[in-house]
Amino acid sequence: MSKSTEPHAHLSQAGAIIDKAIEYMASQNIGQVEIASALLGGSLAVLSRSMPDDSIIAILTNAIESVRSGELRSQS
Numbered sequence: 722m723s724k725s726t727e728p729h730a731h732l733s734q735a736g737a738i739i740d741k742a743i744e745y746m747a748s749q750n751i752g753q754v755e756i757a758s759a760l761l762g763g764s765l766a767v768l769s770r771s772m773p774d775d776s777i778i779a780i781l782t783n784a785i786e787s788v789r790s791g792e793l794r795s796q797s
Contacts (some may be wrong), residue, residue, distance in 0.1 A: 787793045
């Protein structure tokens with residue numbers, strides 16, 4: 722595998738693992754809000770170990786704008 726495809730492959734693999742984790746938590750009767758909150762908290766913890774706060778704020782601001790614009794719901 723070339724270096725240019727490695728990040729995409731890793732992202733796809735990580736996404737598949739997260740999808741399975743979500744399926745598992747749902748099968749354990751964990752609510753959607755609790756699942757999403759745990760994933761968001763975990764994501765922020767990962768980002769905080771590798772990015773400065775300003776970069777995390779920019780990511781969160783982009784996410785907020787996606788919610789406000791309706792873009793998030795149009796993808797589901």
